[in-house]
Amino acid sequence: MTGFFDLTSPIDKLKKILFDEFNGFSDKRIKHLSSGSIFIIDDRNDGDFGANKTLYSYFCSIFAEVISENQINMRLSGNVPKSPKVKQWIKKYDTTYKEDIFNSLTFEISPNNFHIIGELAGYFRQIVKPGARYNTPNYKYVCPRTADSLEKLKKALDKIWN
Numbered sequence: 001m002t003g004f005f006d007l008t009s010p011i012d013k014l015k016k017i018l019f020d021e022f023n024g025f026s027d028k029r030i031k032h033l034s035s036g037s038i039f040i041i042d043d044r045n046d047g048d049f050g051a052n053k054t055l056y057s058y059f060c061s062i063f064a065e066v067i068s069e070n071q072i073n074m075r076l077s078g079n080v081p082k083s084p085k086v087k088q089w090i091k092k093y094d095t096t097y098k099e100d101i102f103n104s105l106t107f108e109i110s111p112n113n114f115h116i117i118g119e120l121a122g123y124f125r126q127i128v129k130p131g132a133r134y135n136t137p138n139y140k141y142v143c144p145r146t147a148d149s150l151e152k153l154k155k156a157l158d159k160i161w162n
Helices: 010-021 084-092 116-127 137-162
Strands: 039-042 062-067 073-080 096-098 104-109
Touching: 010 062, 010 137, 062 137, 084 137, 104 116, 116 137
Parallel strands: none
Antiparallel strands: 039 062, 062 073, 073 104, 096 104
8 A cells, every 4th residue: 555544654654643643744735644744734724824924023933854664854934933941952952043134943753862852842841930030031931832833743753752
């Protein structure tokens, strides 16, 4: 059997879990597991797009690219929440953070280290915990949403990598 429901390979099993959890590939035209590899992890909806059909600048985009059954490349871009704890996390896990017109954070996850996305989600939540002070007002909305999306990914990966 080929195509959409061919779950004989480990990579297709991983893709199927992400496909089901995140409503398909980032390119919605792709329907066959063997054809796609990039998933939109963030919880974007119609209200996150402006009249010009682009995401608002305050939004943090999250993408996961399945490289193999044991490797996913993660990319957060746009309004990636920052704090001293997040900066420590970036350094600790030797990730790539670029601060320019489109801030981006990239890193790899595997069955051995995918717990780090839960850690990052926790640090995002700490930024806006009750009583915390932060200089970016939209973090009040961005941090919890971004953390929720990362935790949803971790929960999905628990099904296959745990």
